[in-house]
Amino acid sequence: MxxxxxxxxxxxxxxxxxxxxxxxxxxxxxxxxxxxxxxxxxxxxxxxxxxxxxxxxSPTAWAGFGLLGLSWVLFATTRAVERRRGGTRKERKEARAAAGREAVAPAASAPSLGQGQGSRPAPASRGDDDFSDIEAILKKHGI
Incomplete structure (x- = not known):
């Protein structure tokens, strides 16, 4: 009324x-x-x-709205995780297969995934250039 x-x-x-x-x-x-x-x-x-x-x-209606909200949160979470992983299960399987084929260089005698010594770059000295890490980030992004 x-x-x-x-x-x-x-x-x-x-x-x-x-x-x-x-x-x-x-x-x-x-x-x-x-x-x-x-x-x-x-x-x-x-x-x-x-x-x-x-x-x-109506408590039943509010419970229904709560379930709708929960389903929306689950859906959004799964979509976000799927985007971070790089797509669907089929796409991830193809990416792993391609990574397995490219793990060994064509003329290499051992896999290139951590077998050799000196695989880590030498740490840069702090006194030489304070902006070396910033330059590396900029170069990585093509700036």
Whole structure:
């Protein structure tokens, strides 16, 4: 009962504002305001307001909204993890197969994945150049 009264008051106020806009010869704005102001009364007349009021005070409805939220969180999480991993299971399998084929250089006698000595670069001295790490990052990004 209160919701219907509030919706009617909002519609009446909106129609009053539309009349003022039309009086100022802003007919397009007046028509738009009138259209928006008729929506609350239309919702009351169709029964949407009663349905929303019944839903707002129903624990079952809130449990359903909670489950919808949980399913959305799970979906978003799985999509984010899939993007970080690089796609679908088929794409990851193909990438692993390609990495296995490229692990050994064509003319190498041993795999190139950590068998040789000196595979780590020598640590740069701190006193020589303080900006060497920044330069490396910039070069990596092509800047």
């Amino acid at each position: 209160i919701a219907e009264t509030v919706c009617s008051a909002v519609s009446a106020a909106g129609l009053g504002i539309a009349v003022v806009a039309a009086y100022r010869r802003r007919f397009l704005a007046a028509a738009r305001i009138a259209a928006y102001s008729l929506v609350p009364v239309a919702l009351v007349m169709t029964g949407v307001v009663d349905w929303l009021a019944d839903t707002a005070f």
